[in-house]
Amino acid sequence: MNDTFLRACRGEKTAYTPIWIMRQAGRYLPEYQRVRGGVSFLELCKRPDLCVEVTLQPVDLFGMDAAILFSDILILMEAMGAPLDFHEGRGPVFAETVRNQAGLDRLRVPDAEAETPFVMETIRLLRRELQVPLIGFAGAPFTCATYLIEGGSSKVFWETKKMMYTAPELFHALMAKITAATIGYLQAQARAGAQALQLFDSWAGILAPVDFVEFALPYVQEILAALRQFNLPLIYFANNGATLLELSATSGADVIGLDWRVNIGEAIRRVGERAVQGNLDPFALLLPRDQLRARIGRILADAREARGHVFNLGHGVHQFTPPEQVRIAVDAVHELSQRS
Amino acid sequence: MNDTFLRACRGEKTAYTPIWIMRQAGRYLPEYQRVRGGVSFLELCKRPDLCVEVTLQPVDLFGMDAAILFSDILILMEAMGAPLDFHEGRGPVFAETVRNQAGLDRLRVPDAEAETPFVMETIRLLRRELQVPLIGFAGAPFTCATYLIEGGSSKVFWETKKMMYTAPELFHALMAKITAATIGYLQAQARAGAQALQLFDSWAGILAPVDFVEFALPYVQEILAALRQFNLPLIYFANNGATLLELSATSGADVIGLDWRVNIGEAIRRVGERAVQGNLDPFALLLPRDQLRARIGRILADAREARGHVFNLGHGVHQFTPPEQVRIAVDAVHELSQRS
Numbered sequence: 269m270n271d272t273f274l275r276a277c278r279g280e281k282t283a284y285t286p287i288w289i290m291r292q293a294g295r296y297l298p299e300y301q302r303v304r305g306g307v308s309f310l311e312l313c314k315r316p317d318l319c320v321e322v323t324l325q326p327v328d329l330f331g332m333d334a335a336i337l338f339s340d341i342l343i344l345m346e347a348m349g350a351p352l353d354f355h356e357g358r359g360p361v362f363a364e365t366v367r368n369q370a371g372l373d374r375l376r377v378p379d380a381e382a383e384t385p386f387v388m389e390t391i392r393l394l395r396r397e398l399q400v401p402l403i404g405f406a407g408a409p410f411t412c413a414t415y416l417i418e419g420g421s422s423k424v425f426w427e428t429k430k431m432m433y434t435a436p437e438l439f440h441a442l443m444a445k446i447t448a449a450t451i452g453y454l455q456a457q458a459r460a461g462a463q464a465l466q467l468f469d470s471w472a473g474i475l476a477p478v479d480f481v482e483f484a485l486p487y488v489q490e491i492l493a494a495l496r497q498f499n500l501p502l503i504y505f506a507n508n509g510a511t512l513l514e515l516s517a518t519s520g521a522d523v524i525g526l527d528w529r530v531n532i533g534e535a536i537r538r539v540g541e542r543a544v545q546g547n548l549d550p551f552a553l554l555l556p557r558d559q560l561r562a563r564i565g566r567i568l569a570d571a572r573e574a575r576g577h578v579f580n581l582g583h584g585v586h587q588f589t590p591p592e593q594v595r596i597a598v599d600a601v602h603e604l605s606q607r608s
Numbered sequence: 609m610n611d612t613f614l615r616a617c618r619g620e621k622t623a624y625t626p627i628w629i630m631r632q633a634g635r636y637l638p639e640y641q642r643v644r645g646g647v648s649f650l651e652l653c654k655r656p657d658l659c660v661e662v663t664l665q666p667v668d669l670f671g672m673d674a675a676i677l678f679s680d681i682l683i684l685m686e687a688m689g690a691p692l693d694f695h696e697g698r699g700p701v702f703a704e705t706v707r708n709q710a711g712l713d714r715l716r717v718p719d720a721e722a723e724t725p726f727v728m729e730t731i732r733l734l735r736r737e738l739q740v741p742l743i744g745f746a747g748a749p750f751t752c753a754t755y756l757i758e759g760g761s762s763k764v765f766w767e768t769k770k771m772m773y774t775a776p777e778l779f780h781a782l783m784a785k786i787t788a789a790t791i792g793y794l795q796a797q798a799r800a801g802a803q804a805l806q807l808f809d810s811w812a813g814i815l816a817p818v819d820f821v822e823f824a825l826p827y828v829q830e831i832l833a834a835l836r837q838f839n840l841p842l843i844y845f846a847n848n849g850a851t852l853l854e855l856s857a858t859s860g861a862d863v864i865g866l867d868w869r870v871n872i873g874e875a876i877r878r879v880g881e882r883a884v885q886g887n888l889d890p891f892a893l894l895l896p897r898d899q900l901r902a903r904i905g906r907i908l909a910d911a912r913e914a915r916g917h918v919f920n921l922g923h924g925v926h927q928f929t930p931p932e933q934v935r936i937a938v939d940a941v942h943e944l945s946q947r948s
Contacts, residue, residue: 426926429891433899476868476889476922478906510851511870528816530851549816551769559773566818582816586766 270400273334277464277501277523279543279576285568285605286333287598288403291584292326293338297591299325309354313339319390320397327400329591330598334401334464334578335394337457339387341407341468342415344453347378348446350416358420365419367427372442375416377449380456387453391460404462406454408469408504409446409491410484416442425474432483439483447487451494458498465495466503466525473508473527480512485519492520503545507583513538528552528582533570543576550581553593560593561600568605579605610740613674617804617841617863617883619916625908625945626673627938628743631924632666633678637931639665649694653679659730660737667740669931670938674741674804674918675734677797679727681747681808682755684793687718688786690756698760705759707767712781715756717788720796727793731800744802746794748809748844749786749831750824756782765814772823779823787827791834798838805835806843806865813848813867820852825859832860843885847923853878868892868922873910883916890921893933900933901940908945919945 273286294300300322304312312318319338327335342360346352353361366372381388394402407415414428415421422428431439454465472484492502505525506516516524517539524539526532526546536544552563564579571577579601585594613626634640640662644652652658659678667675682700686692693701706712721728734742747755754768755761762768771779794805812824832842845865846856856864857879864879866872866886876884892903904919911917919941925934 424891424926426891426928429889430894433892433894434896473869476892477871478903479889508848508869511874529813529848531817534851549769549819551764551766552773552816554770554773556774563818586764588766 270333273401273578274463274501276576276578277503277543279522279541281607283607284602285571285577285579287579287601288332288334288336289326289581289585289594289597290336292332292336292594293322294585295587296585296589296594297325297329299329309340310352313343314386316386316389316393319386320393323390323394324397326594327398330595331602332400332598334403335398336403336466337387337391337394337405337462339390339405341405341412341470343384343387344378344406344449345412345416345446347380347383347453348375348449350375360415361420362416363419365427366416366442367431369438371416372438372445375442375445377445377452380453384453384456388456388460391457391462395461401463402461403464403466403503404454404457404460405466405468406450408467408472408484408506409443409450409487410475411469411471412446412450413439413442414471425471432479436483443483443487447490450491454491454495455498458495458500462500464501464503466505467491467521469504469506469509472506472512475512477511477515480515485515488519496520505545510535517542523576523578525580526582531570532567533573536571536574541575543578544571544574545578545580547580547582548597550583550586550589553581553585553589553597557596560596561604564597564600565604568601610673613741613918614803614841616916616918617843619881619883621947623947624942625911625917625919627919627941628672628674628676629666629921629925629934629937630676632672632676632934633662634925635927636925636929636934637665637669639669649680650692653683654726656726656729656733659726660733663730663734664737666934667738670935671942672740672938674743675738676743676806677727677731677734677745677802679730679745681745681752681810683724683727684718684746684789685752685756685786687720687723687793688715688789690715700755701760702756703759705767706756706782707771709778712778712785715782715785717785717792720793724793724796728796728800731797731802735801741803742801743804743806743843744794744797744800745806745808746790748807748812748824748846749783749790749827750815751809751811752786752790753779753782754811765811772819776823783823783827787830790831794831794835795838798835798840802840804841804843806845807831807861809844809846809849812846812852815852817851817855820855825855828859836860845885850875857882863916863918865920866922871910872907873913876911876914881915883918884911884914885918885920887920887922888937890923890926890929893921893925893929893937897936900936901944904937904940905944908941
């Protein structure tokens with residue numbers, strides 16, 4: 269068992285810097301496309317045999333130091349009672365938006381084992397196969413709330429902020445319900461065998477710091493506190509969250525995820541005694557080999573003072589990325605970070 | 609003549625904090641909608657009489673401390689030879705993308721007076737009417753380049769970064785051409801009577817700091833240096849640019865624009881001896897009156913140490929904003945910032 273990832277998360281010394289990449293099981297891989305060719309995205313998420321297969325692909329192909337459960341952050345929202353669909357090109361769609369008390373009342377806190385059994389089964393199956401740690405995950409409540417309120421992805425999040433600013437009690441009640449569901453969901457993942465847990469806050473970056481403190485951070489803190497009992501590394505990733513780093517460091521996470529917009533050395537100074545995860549621009553994977561290696565070397569050097577560093581991209585790998593470039597990146601991280 | 613805005617830009621003492629808001633002449637105003645009802649957006653941009661009318665509307669309605677030329681950053685790209693269209697709901701579209709040498713060769717550096725006469729005429733007409741300073745503007749080269757390369761707006765800017773990372777010479781040549789055109793365009797605006805000039809870098813925030821330094825900042829510096837001779841306040845606004853603030857402070861701008869994601873007090877410490885402009889979340893205009901005033905008061909208090917502060921939103925005002933809320937905000941800024 270390669271536990272380099274877990275040790276880096278805990279700030280322990282490691283022989284090299286571990287790497288995994290967000291969306292490593294995904295569309296850039298022909299191996300994934302073959303599996304995905306036969307089923308819809310949602311069907312795939314609910315088929316443990318196929319989830320296991322695609323989760324293992326990048327680990328086997330590139331020697332990633334961690335696997336992440338193949339799933340989607342909105343699976344839990346569906347289990348809460350929000351009918352979910354994925355439209356090609358448009359992304360996730362909730363036909364019934366949550367914009368008033370009636371919408372909120374339609375949501376419930378599910379029993380994770382009973383209502384998302386495929387997730388827990390995938391975790392149990394993966395643990396039998398994997399030689400690297402398995403990361404479980406959920407969306408952070410603010411991000412999940414935006415999808416429910418907007419009815420899908422959004423450019424400006426008008427409806428979300430309208431609710432925050434004009435109906436804050438309703439917004440907080442929605443956040444509380446998602447938080448309760450997320451705690452149950454991640455506790456079930458831990459019991460099923462997840463060895464680290466990550467909260468993805470994809471849209472926290474649209475918030476002014478004062479609003480992040482008021483509307484998002486307390487719920488992250490509540491979730492992470494409720495997971496502490498499992499003694500697993502907890503990772504919090506607020507995408508586009510450079511202005512929220514000091515606040516994110518109070519979330520209770522052991523590891524703070526970083527997007528590519530921030531210099532990793534500066535970020536490390538700002539988060540203090542936490543490990544960090546990141547932060548290569550996913551599109552920098554297009555660089556010619558020598559330049560890609562040089563850029564990776566620079567991130568590794570800038571992260572030298574970190575209490576722990578898990579190499580990652582600053583966002584999910586893009587579907588048009590040549591897999592060979594991912595191989596170059598993984599090898600570069602492993603080679604250039606060797607401690608002699 | 610109310611020169612409070614110009615004096616704040618220069619870091620001089622003012623009796624109160626001046627305010628204007630991005631897109632203040634825009635769709636949230638029924639008065640604007642009436643004008644816009646008869647013409648397309650592009651036609652409007654090319655009709656000096658109508659541009660003057662809509663530019664004056666928010667100044668007259670709310671007592672803004674500055675006017676900004678009604679136009680669009682892509683007008684200059686059209687004058688460079690890129691056929692431009694605006695599609696309802698989809699935004700700007702360039703049917704011919706610039707992704708290779710042939711595309712670059714089709715672009716030329718226009719004579720601004722001869723090829724965008726309507727812009728200069730609008731400025732001359734406005735100066736006869738206005739009792740507050742008039743801001744001229746252009747897009748920053750990186751932002752303009754993304755539109756040309758992507759063919760319009762983008763979510764992930766794959767083509768832009770692909771060119772940066774795999775054809776950097778071509779990218780730099782495109783940036784150099786846009787820079788030359790922008791210098792001519794803004795110099796013509798200054799000669800026509802613009803009293804301050806702003807560069808909008810709407811998409812700089814997608815760049816890692818290392819790439820901002822390599823691919824965007826030098827061109828901003830070149831433009832601002834070429835405008836220094838006019839002795840006008842120069843404003844640089846890198847949207848979503850919190851991680852680029854120290855770098856933006858080296859742009860040569862007198863005033864650094866701030867979006868709403870960053871605490872203004874922290875931003876002021878980071879940009880040093882520069883004035884700042886910002887930074888209320890545009891959607892916070894939805895807050896109930898008392899809370900809106902409190903939030904504005906907090907920004908004013910946090911900006912007390914600034915070398916100069918021009919109040920603004922952190923992004924353009926949203927089309928669904930009730931105009932009455934804008935009035936509350938303008939009055940609050942004026943009242944709460946009174947120096948006794």
